[in-house]
Amino acid sequence: MGQVDGGVDLFQHLQELFRYRELVRYLVARDLKLRYRNSVLGFLWCLVNPLLMMTVFTVVFTVLLTNNTIPNYPVFILTGLLAWNLHSTALMGAINSIIGNGALVQRVYFPREVLPIATVLSTTVNFLLSLIVLFVMVLLYQVHLSYTVLLLPAVILTQVIFTTGVALILSAVNVYYRDTGIIMETLMLAWFFLTPIFYRIEDVFPVYSRLMYVLNPPASIIAAYRDILYYGTMTNFDFFSRTFVTAVLILFAGYFLFTRVSRSFAEAL
């Protein structure tokens, strides 16, 4: 049964998305298969790539810039970089997910949100694999890990929720304004530098951390990763739950906006 008029509410959209969950699974599997089938190194790349990045940053910030006092810098930078890579790769991939599947969108009906969601999830799978590298580094540098590492899934979940929300917004906007991707490339660079990834938030003037933790969820998310994986401390519960709530709100806003405009995607493409 399908009433094909307007006025479909959020709950019905969610029900429909649930019915299409297998499509999400297939699209994620397709992404991963293609990524790993088309290169000999395949799976190795998601391990080697973060290691190379880590090396570059470590050389720059410990050998070239010697006034760096952050201990175990490779582990410090790797926690930040991996989280940031998940964020930026997922977003830049999702931005083009609707247009890239334009032929399909114009010919078959399915809930359009599966496209950006699948992109975020397949990037997340890659991220999970690359965590292997991080744990190896943690062992090598004998960073003390406490039981708080058990909180890691909660932090990852928060990040995926937040990134999915932003991905939904950007992928929808890009259908109507095709230079969104180009603009985002520059903005992502600024975002990267403004987020405490290769530096400590405490090292910048005090108001900055306040500002970042309020305005920039990735800063809070990376802080939570570092608490758990680098400092081996408990992450502040109030702080973390605020981040979680923000992420959920962003996801709802993104989903709401997306379902509002997705009905006319086929026309706008």
Place this chain on the structure above:
Amino acid sequence: MSAISLSAVSKRFILHHERPRSFQELLLHLVHRRNGEKETFWALRDVSFNVEHGETLGIIGENGSGKSTIMKLIGRILEPTSGQVTVNGRVAALIELGAGFHPDLTGRENIFLLGSIMGISTREMQRRFDGIVGFAELEQFIDTPIKHYSSGMATRLGFAVAINLDADILLIDEVLAVGDLHFQEKCLNTLDEFQRKGITMLFVSHDLNLITRFCHRALLLNHGRVIASGPAKEVVEQYTNMALA
């Protein structure tokens, strides 16, 4: 309850060169204040019709008369500008289904992917798998990436998937022209069988013989309006006379 019902459906397209397509253009528009009239195009105006369960309806008319727009509205790809489209039953569209294929995936992987795009569960697809491969006559190549298929093979596979989905309503938009004679004949036989089984079908075609052969009823469209509807033979005749006049 009808299988498909359109009541007072209109569809307006805003022609693209009038709308800013990027933030850059949006900015320029704001500066230049070109707020003149939008150029719009009515693909359908006040179209109403019902299709009963088990009925086969043909839609004919010249290029650009709105045939494919009707199909896309029923397939939920487009939203009507005004009016209501109601569909009761699972819809499968035979509109270039190959669009869902990924060249680097094998035939097998693509079948399951396409099934999930159409909202069919893996378990259901597993049951239909042999039927699909058999119909497409691609048993030998099913584990070969689609990029090594000929275009005919890919089309056959797309068609085989759509036809094996057990849809209640089948939308057929000028796709029977593809494939060789042998495959075409096979498709027509299957459609015959579907008709006997009581599946609702909507046909868009320029092949008027096909329309008279298959359809119980036909609609004639002209510039987005229904100008005739009735028994397929009579409507086809009217269309032929109109074209000759």
